[in-house]
Amino acid sequence: METATPHANYLTDGYTLKSWLLTRDHKRIGLLYLISVSAFFVLGAVFAGLIRLELMTPAGDLVESDTYNRLFTMHGVTMVFFFLIPAIPAVLGNFLVPLMIGARDLAFPRINLLSWYVYTIGGIFTLWALVSGGVDTGWTFYTPYSSAFSNSSVALVVVGIFINGFSSILTGLNFIVTIHKMRAPGMTWFRLPLFIWAHYATALIMVLGTPVIAITLVMVAAERLLGLGIFDPKLGGDPVLFQHLFWFYSHPAVYIMILPAMGVMSELVAAFSRKRIFGYEVVAFSSLAIAVVGFLVWGHHMFVSSQSVYAAMAFSLLSFLVAIPSAIKVFNWSATLYKGSISLEAPMIYVFGFIGLFLIGGLTGLFLAALAVDVHVTDTYFVVAHFHYIMVGGTIMMYLGGLHYWWPKIFGTLYHDGMARVSAVVIFIGFNLTFFPQFIVGYLGMPRRYHAYPPEFQLWNILSSAGAVVLAIGYAMPTFYLVYSLVKGKPAPPNPWGAKGLEWETSSPPPTHNFDEIPVVTEPAYHYEK
Amino acid sequence: MPQIQILPTQASTMAPQVDALYFFLVALTAFFTLLISGMVVYFAIKYRRQSTDEAGVPIHGNMTLEATWTVIPLLIVLFIFGWSASLFYTMARPPAQTLDIYAVGKQWMWKFQHPDGHAEVNELHVPVGTSVKLTMTSQDVIHDVYIPDFRVKADVLPGRYTHLWFKATKPGRYHLFCAEYCGTNHSGMIGWVVVQERAEYQQWLAGGAGQGTMAQIGEKLFKDLSCVTCHREDTTGRGPTLVGLFGKAVTLDNGNAVEADEAYIRESIVNPRARMVSGFQPIMPTFQGLVSEEGLLQLVEYVKSLKATPSNATGVPAAEPAKK
Numbered sequence: 001m002e003t004a005t006p007h008a009n010y011l012t013d014g015y016t017l018k019s020w021l022l023t024r025d026h027k028r029i030g031l032l033y034l035i036s037v038s039a040f041f042v043l044g045a046v047f048a049g050l051i052r053l054e055l056m057t058p059a060g061d062l063v064e065s066d067t068y069n070r071l072f073t074m075h076g077v078t079m080v081f082f083f084l085i086p087a088i089p090a091v092l093g094n095f096l097v098p099l100m101i102g103a104r105d106l107a108f109p110r111i112n113l114l115s116w117y118v119y120t121i122g123g124i125f126t127l128w129a130l131v132s133g134g135v136d137t138g139w140t141f142y143t144p145y146s147s148a149f150s151n152s153s154v155a156l157v158v159v160g161i162f163i164n165g166f167s168s169i170l171t172g173l174n175f176i177v178t179i180h181k182m183r184a185p186g187m188t189w190f191r192l193p194l195f196i197w198a199h200y201a202t203a204l205i206m207v208l209g210t211p212v213i214a215i216t217l218v219m220v221a222a223e224r225l226l227g228l229g230i231f232d233p234k235l236g237g238d239p240v241l242f243q244h245l246f247w248f249y250s251h252p253a254v255y256i257m258i259l260p261a262m263g264v265m266s267e268l269v270a271a272f273s274r275k276r277i278f279g280y281e282v283v284a285f286s287s288l289a290i291a292v293v294g295f296l297v298w299g300h301h302m303f304v305s306s307q308s309v310y311a312a313m314a315f316s317l318l319s320f321l322v323a324i325p326s327a328i329k330v331f332n333w334s335a336t337l338y339k340g341s342i343s344l345e346a347p348m349i350y351v352f353g354f355i356g357l358f359l360i361g362g363l364t365g366l367f368l369a370a371l372a373v374d375v376h377v378t379d380t381y382f383v384v385a386h387f388h389y390i391m392v393g394g395t396i397m398m399y400l401g402g403l404h405y406w407w408p409k410i411f412g413t414l415y416h417d418g419m420a421r422v423s424a425v426v427i428f429i430g431f432n433l434t435f436f437p438q439f440i441v442g443y444l445g446m447p448r449r450y451h452a453y454p455p456e457f458q459l460w461n462i463l464s465s466a467g468a469v470v471l472a473i474g475y476a477m478p479t480f481y482l483v484y485s486l487v488k489g490k491p492a493p494p495n496p497w498g499a500k501g502l503e504w505e506t507s508s509p510p511p512t513h514n515f516d517e518i519p520v521v522t523e524p525a526y527h528y529e530k
Numbered sequence: 531m532p533q534i535q536i537l538p539t540q541a542s543t544m545a546p547q548v549d550a551l552y553f554f555l556v557a558l559t560a561f562f563t564l565l566i567s568g569m570v571v572y573f574a575i576k577y578r579r580q581s582t583d584e585a586g587v588p589i590h591g592n593m594t595l596e597a598t599w600t601v602i603p604l605l606i607v608l609f610i611f612g613w614s615a616s617l618f619y620t621m622a623r624p625p626a627q628t629l630d631i632y633a634v635g636k637q638w639m640w641k642f643q644h645p646d647g648h649a650e651v652n653e654l655h656v657p658v659g660t661s662v663k664l665t666m667t668s669q670d671v672i673h674d675v676y677i678p679d680f681r682v683k684a685d686v687l688p689g690r691y692t693h694l695w696f697k698a699t700k701p702g703r704y705h706l707f708c709a710e711y712c713g714t715n716h717s718g719m720i721g722w723v724v725v726q727e728r729a730e731y732q733q734w735l736a737g738g739a740g741q742g743t744m745a746q747i748g749e750k751l752f753k754d755l756s757c758v759t760c761h762r763e764d765t766t767g768r769g770p771t772l773v774g775l776f777g778k779a780v781t782l783d784n785g786n787a788v789e790a791d792e793a794y795i796r797e798s799i800v801n802p803r804a805r806m807v808s809g810f811q812p813i814m815p816t817f818q819g820l821v822s823e824e825g826l827l828q829l830v831e832y833v834k835s836l837k838a839t840p841s842n843a844t845g846v847p848a849a850e851p852a853k854k
Contacts, residue, residue, distance in 0.1 A: 065714050138711045144688065145671040145713060149637075233689025234818075236801075239672055240687065273577070275586030282596050304674065304709075305685045306692045309622045313615050320607035324600060331599040332591075334566055337573035340586035344574065355570055356563075363559040370555065370610050371618035372548050376681040379674060379709040443552070445538050445678025447709045450717035454705065456535060498582070529588035 009412065009509040024109035025512060030095035031410075032116050037091060040082035040123065047075035049472065052434075052465040060452035068451040069136035070152065076139025081161050082123055084395050085253060088260035089206075090119070090171055092402045093199050095410060097175055099503035099510060100193050102184025102519045107177040115170035122164030129156035138449060140250070143231035143242040147223040155224055158217045165210045168256075172206030175199055184502070186521035190284070193501055193525045194270075194277060197284040198263025201291040205252045205259075209295070213249035216242065240305055247298035255294040257391050259287055261398035262329055265354055268401055269333045271499035272348040273340025276526040279332040286325035293322040303374045312371060319369035326362055330355065341528075345497070346420030350401030353428040357397060361389030364439065382442025385435045393431050400427070400478060407482065408492030412509040415485035419477065427474035433467025500526050541704055541725065542680035543697045547617055549681075555610070621682065624695035628663035629656070632744070632827045635666065635673035635686040638715035640706065643824060645831060646735060647743045652721030654706060656698055657731035663695040665792055669823045674710035677723055683709055689800075691792045698725040748832025751825055755817065763836075769814060770807045774838030781808045795830050 010027045013019070020028060050071050054062040063071070094112065098105050106112050129135055135157045137146040146154050179200050183192070220242070222228045229235025231242045270277050277283055299307060299315030333355070342348070364386045368374045377383060404420055407413070441460035446453055453461070495504040506515050540546050577586075631654070632643045642654045656662045666675060668688040675694055676683040684694040698704075708719035726734060741747055752758055760769035770780075779787045780794070783806045788794055797804055799821065802814035821829065 060717065065717070069711075069714065069716070136713070140711075142672060142711065145711070149671050149713060233687075239689075273586050274579070274584065276588065276590055278589065279591040279596050282591065303618075304683050306687060306690065309619060312618065312622075316615060316618075317611050320611050321604075323607060324603055327603045328596070328600055330566060332596075334569050334573070335595065337570060337577065339589060340573070340577050341579045341584040342574050342577045343579040348574075352570065352574070356567060359563045359566055360559070363555075363562060366558070366607065366610060367552070367555050369607075370551060370614035372544075372614045372621060372681075373552055373555065374614075375618065375621060375683050376548055376552075376678070378683065379676070380678075440536050443537070444535060445676070445705060445707065447676060447707045447717075449711040452717045454720075459534060528585040530585060 008512065009507065010512045011411070011509050013512045022113070024105070024113055026094050026098050026106045026109065026112055027410075027510065027514075029112050029116055030091050030093075033086060033090040033094060033119070036116070036120060036123065037083050037087050040078050041087075044075050044079035044083055045472065045475065047071050047078070049468065051075060052468040054451070055453075055461045056465050058453050058455045058458050065451045066136060069138075069449070070134035072449055073135045073138050074130060077126060077135070077157060077161070079392070080139055080253070081164055082119075082126065084257045084391055085168060086119065086171075087257075087395065087399045088264060088402065089175070089199060089202055089256070090115075090167075092264065092399070092406065093175065093202075093260060094171070096406065096503055097178060097196065097199060098182070099409075099506070099514055100196055100501060101179065101182060101187055102502045102515065102521065103178060103182040104513045104515070104518075106174045107182055108174050111170050112174055115167040115174070118170065119164055119167035122160045122162075122167065125160030125163060126157055129153040129160060132156065140246060141217070141220060141242075142246075143220060143223070143239045144233070144237070147220050147230075147242075148232045148234070155221050158221050162214050162217050162221075165214045168206045168210045172203035172210070175203035176207065179203075184519050184521055187502075188521075190281065191521055191524050192284075193263075194266035194280065194283055194287075195260075195263035198259045198266070198287045201287040202256055202259045202263075204288075204291050205256050205294065209249045209252040209256075212245060213253075216245040216249070219245075240302070240307070243302050243305055244298065247301045248295070251298045251301065252291075252294045254387070254391055255290055257395045259290060261354070261395045262287065264398040264402035264405075265329075265333060265351065267501070268347050268351045268398075268405055269336050270526040270528075271405065271497050271501075272345065272351065273337050273342045274498070274528045275336055275340040276524070276528065277332060278335040278338075279328075280525065283329055283332050286328050289325040290322060293318060293325070297322055300369060300374070301378075303371055304378055316369055316371050316374075320366070323362065323365060323369070326358075330359065330362070344421075346415075346417050346424060347401045347405040349421045349424035350397050350404065353424055353431075354394060354397040354401065356428065357389050357393030357431060360436075361386060361393055364389065376445075377442055379447055380442040381438040381446050381448055384448050385438035385442060388435045388438075389431075393435070396475075397424075397427070400424070403478075403482075405497070406503070407485070408496045409503055409508050409510070411486055411489075412492050412507075413485045413489035414492050414496065415489055416481050419481040423474055423477035423481075426470060426477065430467055430469075430471030430474045434464050434471050435467070437461070437463040437467070500528060538681075539679040539700070539702070539704070541698055541700045541702060542677075542682065543699055544617075544621060545679065545681045545699075547620075551610075551613055551617065554613075558606070621695075624663045624693060625661045628661045628695060630663050630665060631656070632824075632831070633664050633666040633675065633686065634669055634823045634827070635675070635708065635712075635719070636669040636823075637671065637713055638708070638719040640675075640708075640719065640721050641824065643744055643827060644735070645744050647740050647747060648735065649740070649824075652706070653724060654721070655724045655726060655731060655734050657728045658698050658701050658725050659728070661695060661697045663693060665827070666692050666694065667796075667823050667827070671712050672710050673708050673712050673719065676707040676709035677704055678707070679704040680723075685710055691796065698723075701725045701727055701730075744828050744831040745835035746832075748825075748828035748830070748835075751821070751829055752832055755821070757829075760814070768811070770810055772833050773836045775836065776834045782806060783808045783810075792830050795833050796826050799826060799829060 136152045229237045231237040297319045300319040437460040446457045492508045634641045666686040673686040680696045704723045706721040800818040
């Protein structure tokens with residue numbers, strides 16, 4: 001099975017631009033997404049850098065208030081909608097879902113390509129809004145500020161996110177149908193890798209949740225452009241209604257980001273301890289539980305928004321309950337290590353980073369579900385720190401961990417493992433240095449989205465900005481050694497990690513149609529014992 | 531370099547209670563983070579791969595363990611839920627006796643009105659040891675009153691009244707922040723809550739209230755806007771009498787009942803036909819845009835002052851707020 005076989009792999013199957021831009025190969029589409037989401041990540045990171053630079057001093061002295069407000073809005077919009085939501089599903093999911101279930105492609109290859117174009121068009125609208133003056137509503141678009149007061153390009157961004165939403169829906173639809181209908185012979189539901197379970201749960205949220213945000217944003221645009229009274233009380237609307245609709249999607253959207261990361265986590269833990277995931281079925285069902293209960297907790301964003309005391313209590317209770325399946329997953333991953341055969345290659349270092357960030361992010365979620373504490377810390381930097389730990393820390397650790405793990409498969413080349421381990425450590429340190437001080441300054445009472453702030457908060461902001469520098473170095477490192485590996489890396493064997501899973505049974509990089517012969521599955525996932 | 535601080539001052543009755551729950555959660559977080567990270571690191575060292583073709587020991591799961599680590603976290607979160615919900619209930623329900631102050635948020639300033647007519651901007655004077663209830667509304671977008679040292683926060687919405695109450699325990703100056711993003715100068719929409727000893731507060735109150743109490747200003751508005759031609763003190767007017775109205779149940783033309791609270795009075799002024807009182811014709815015009823939010827609050831305060839027992843508008847009890 002050594003390489004040097006004459007038949008083309010998917011990378012060598014056509015070199016023209018057209019062969020890429022009109023490809024229906026899920027692997028090439030995954031790479032198109034890799035390039036696009038990376039570009040948006042860099043853009044979002046530049047905004048973040050400017051924010052941290054401004055916050056070095058209490059006075060708003062680097063940029064104008066209006067500029068600052070545009071910076072944090074554009075940071076949130078690009079990172080949430082154009083990086084975090086698509087990152088793992090659209091890059092790794094696209095590449096791996098067919099390979100892992102033993103299929104030749106996704107169920108609807110053309111729709112898959114369409115989803116990338118839709119994403120790109122949505123992105124162009126957003127960039128257009130950026131150059132036409134930017135948006136200053138915050139990524140949450142709260143009404144009536146967004147619908148009646150803001151003098152910025154709200155409509156353009158709203159249209160961009162609306163369009164982008166369809167790429168999410170199309171990807172979700174494709175995954176659901178593919179996982180139902182295209183599993184290889186013998187690949188029963190309970191032989192599926194947990195990555196697939198996690199993506200199945202994610203796809204359900206994408207399909208069921210995304211239309212709600214789309215409709216909501218249409219309503220904002222309708223009020224803004226046509227003067228239809230929906231949210232603005234002066235027109236007879238209800239401003240809080242927007243928050244219900246917005247969070248009905250945007251809370252589950254957090255699970256769109258973290259569930260795929262949990263799926264990657266399961267793959268890496270199994271591969272680097274050469275062991276079946278402890279409590280496989282429990283981990284699989286906990287993904288579905290998170291997807292379902294995740295739809296019932298949106299009100300916890302609104303504990304101080306004047307909703308009734310009893311509604312707040314119900315949402316608080318449900319928010320506590322959604323923490324349980326996440327806790328169960330963490331316990332099972334940790335238990336998997338017990339009596340494993342553990343190797344500490346780069347992806348595994350990312351696993352440890354994920355556990356650290358996810359623990360802090362998850363446990364601080366309890367502070368926010370706890371009504372009386374939430375009243376104090378909501379809309380402060382405490383919340384900013386919390387959701388960065390979960391959404392960003394969790395998701396990026398596993399996005400990068402997964403990218404390192406499957407890199408040899410995707411590109412057929414090996415990167416420098418030592419460098420990769422260092423980058424994982426640098427990112428972990430930088431991340432904590434950036435966001436941990438924000439918990440403290442948040443509890444001290446520093447509100448989020450503040451351009452200027454009282455001087456007693458400065459120390460924590462300086463630490464946070466210093467951390468951002470370390471974090472930036474950590475994020476930049478993989479760009480260099482990964483790109484370098486494309487040029488000078490050693491060729492990768494089909495299964496460099498000695499891992500289980502159908503994707504490792506085909507060559508690296510895989511042939512255009514994935515498998516020369518559709519595999520027949522005869523054993524459960526992660527069947528390492530001999 | 532400012533002094534290193536990791537906890538805000540505890541300056542209200544709520545602050546120590548919220549902090550206690552916070553400390554518990556911090557301890558819980560530290561415990562589980564250390565426990566699990568410790569376990570992970572220990573396993574990673576102890577079970578390092580010894581040879582390249584080694585595989586892990588086949589252990590597939592254990593239902594007893596699964597049940598244990600489901601039930602224990604469940605019990606813990608239910609405990610936290612009970613604790614935090616009961617605290618929240620106290621926060622959400624103002625006590626019966628409060629000093630009522632009115633707040634209007636607008637891009638980008640806070641206006642406060644005391645019942646005796648005192649108005650202040652970006653500063654709020656309150657007496658120590660007194661339960662203070664803010665009735666708040668916004669003139670434009672959503673704002674949020676946040677006083678970190680009191681551990682209280684509530685959104686301030688356009689077209690609606692929301693409430694926030696606290697009892698300050700320490701004289702001093704405390705930050706007042708707008709915590710809901712509201713546009714360009716959001717981070718400039720800040721001010722101070724000045725907590726004073728009662729005597730000092732009385733002195734401050736005595737320092738000139740201007741044009742009379744809020745109810746008196748409201749009464750003047752009531753006449754200027756000709757409300758008085760229909761809403762009379764007796765029942766002969768074309769509109770319902772407002773005497774003794776506040777806090778009572780009103781029967782609507784659809785047969786439902788509604789409590790005549792601040793929100794209902796405000797709505798009946800800006801949108802009179804939304805909930806009509808049974809037995810009256812829908813002839814009242816809207817006053818939307820004709821009365822400012824401050825004016826609406828003054829009218830509300832005036833209606834509140836119209837007690838059923840014969841009294842006049844000047845007999846508002848608000849001038850002595852901190853009574854025991």
